[in-house]
Amino acid sequence: MLNIFYSVIAAIASFFMMMYGVIGGLNNFDTIQKYEENVAAFEPYENTIETAVPQTEIYNVIKEHFESELPAGKLVKKAIVIGYDGCRADALTLCENDGAVAKLITTGGKAYVAYCGGVNYPVFNTQDTSTAPGWASILTGKWADAHGITGNGIVKSTEHLTLLTSLVEEKTIDDSAFYVSWNGHFVGDDSTYKLEKAYCEEKGLDVTFSDADDDEGTVNNTLKDIKSLDCSDFIFTILEHTDHAGHGTGFDLDNPDYSSEFALAEAEGAEMIDAIESRLTYPVEDWLIIITSDHGGFNTGHGGFTIQERMTFYVVR
Template sequence: MKKLVIAAGLLLSGFFVNAQVKGVKHVILIGMDGLGAYCFPKADIPNMKQMMQDGSWSLQARSVLPSSSAVNWASMVMGAGPELHGFTEWGSKTPELPSRELDKYGMFPSVYTLLRDKKPNAEIGVIYSWEGIGYLFPKAAVNKDQHCPTDEATTEAAVAYIKEKKPDFLFIHFDQPDGVGHAIGHDIPEYYTQVQKNDVLLGKILQSIKDAGMWDNSIIMLSADHGGINKGHGGKTMVEMQIPWIIRGKGVKANNEIKESIVTYDTAATIARIFGLKTPAVWIGRPVNAAFTR
């Protein structure tokens, strides 16, 4: 009864308290730019497909609109869409609309802030290939902020960081296969060759988590900001909007296709649930509870 009263009080104060997933110490979120869900049946991606077999997944998750980069990378970690966080353009560096709410760092509340508030000593990192990611998180809230020139360099940096620091939360961003999609096109042999290369890099990251002794108490998530059509994205077609959403690890159901709706801002809410974080009322994302055993 006492817990119900406390929970009710927190709800009235504008926060929702998630029940933490027991035994999880680390969350690694991997984002691949321009990885459309449409490519999974055709692509040679054994590591991604093994993650699906070992965990829970959907190939019908959706981006927010417009289906472009900064808008969706912001939504993924901020638990809300552009109408609330204010990042509305492909390459937004600051919100074009006033953020509906600001955290103590002067940005729309993100999973970085929520985790830092709960665990002041948490090890939090962001390692990314596209420099635009650097505008979408509060730098004062993270321990590691590293922009790398290529996805291969991002992988090397992430592997070293995982082994050395064993981060509580790490976001790894790959700039491919979006680059190939823009330069050559989507849904063509060159695109699938690049997706296969991304899968190899993913395998190196997964191995580093094992080598660091984190495998049994980690949750690993894989998603994307958007898909693409021809040489572009940003529109309202399903090949642009549908993204993969994969999660595996401690407390996650295995070989489980998620049927319920997932929007990219649900990723932040799911991470909040894993860590047992208080989420602000301004967030509209919901944890993907169907992914978990309890």
């Protein structure tokens, strides 16, 4: 009963926030409708905005992959998450045939509309639609009420570990690697995984935390790992293309900067998938490949309550 009460209050609050957005010129019904139509236009989506999957589900998909039995003929399990930071759910309508998303979908992959922010739109979000909360929810399988990352600039305790650490610590996998270029993940004083990185070092866990200067560096680090004879069992790599373009000139499919940066991410993602499939030992490896985003965006920002910020996606094969 209390849940219904809170949902009603939240729905009313959301409505007023939406109206505030409309009146403030932040968003309007046409923009929202166009967005919804675009998401619906991407045929491979298995679900809709209304039935969007929580982004925490990605955690379960990865965990189940590693904990399930090896298929016949396979000797080892591997997984990679290719993150497109700030990539909106409607951006998949821009997919080209040679990009990473199409590569997965045309070979049996599935695409899902997902949501960030702790609760699905239109109920008002309980955590910022920002980078740190989004990736933390994917990596821990929990919302901020558990992991504590309600926004950027908060150091996560080691009470709820990411899969990068827990899978290694539980000896489900031998090693994992985290490739990024944003200082907020584990480099800065108030970075999200600063304590978790120290925890891994202290316990001697084989978890690589690697920070590059930019996306080019992240791609190089990731490809170097994939192309190594015994690559990391679990790789989590984040490309900033779409987030940078969105903050610079707008999270908008009609913005040529945003769409061209999306295409770049898609090309680099495809390069990673090609490198995986070219591995000498690929025939005996059971790979899980996921492409996802931490949050969407609206105008030149994110963190708030609009539908464009709230919806994300994941593609899995």
